[in-house]
Amino acid sequence: MSTVIEQPVEARLVAAAPRMPNIPATLHYDRDDPFAVRMTFPAPATLEGVEVCWTFARELLAAGLSGPEGLGDVRVRPYGYDRTVLEFHAPEGTAVVHVRSGEVRRFLEATSDLVPTGLEHLRLDLDHRLAELMRDA
Template sequence: MSTVIEQAVEARVVAAALIPTVSATLHYDQDDPFAVRMDFPAPATLEGADVSWAFGRDLLFAGLDDPTGEGDVRVRPYGYARTVLEFHAPEGMAVVHVRTGELRRFLKHTTALVPLGREYLHVDMDQGLAELMREA
């Protein structure tokens, strides 16, 4: 049985012109215990379609206190109360500010479900290996 945690957050997308606050959703599924997903509704995207970004839960934890990330997703603190998430894609970059307290509350719920360092206990290695072999 999969247990999923979702939390709505207030996100401010920073662009050339300030875009109003949008509702985004943080998503954590114990069946994919290393990942967090952040979903943005269509009105908040350039394409006018829902967009979802997946990245490591450990990246989000680390980025609350220190700048981290070298790839498509980067996270860094912004003052005391905000955290910046940068999403890099071939089409461009999105910079999103989220209240740090909301992120900490979400991460607290995820660690209650799957403690840090215990993610491997929730990964079905046999199923993952079978899927890889099927694709080969």
């Protein structure tokens, strides 16, 4: 069984430069980092001209399907019948993208099949990670 899920999604860019109305993005989940998801945007869609990856809580993405969520750099909210808005705030500016809610739901279902929601802590090997930190101290 794979430990990683990658799902391409079509994101509609609402506010950012350069202008590029529809961009391919990728949602990524790794069961070794069970609380997080990543959304990656290709180089042509970014100000710097390099691929950009945002990491945020899986719980934030799920909660944002039914109501506004997030206070920090990433905010998620429903929009209309089957759209989800993701806002990415950085010092350079804000990017707002719309993604089909159905695509987000399918992605979240696949992540829950890999690591059930609420059981993420069982995937963490805190003793091993602590030992790695202490080894260098």
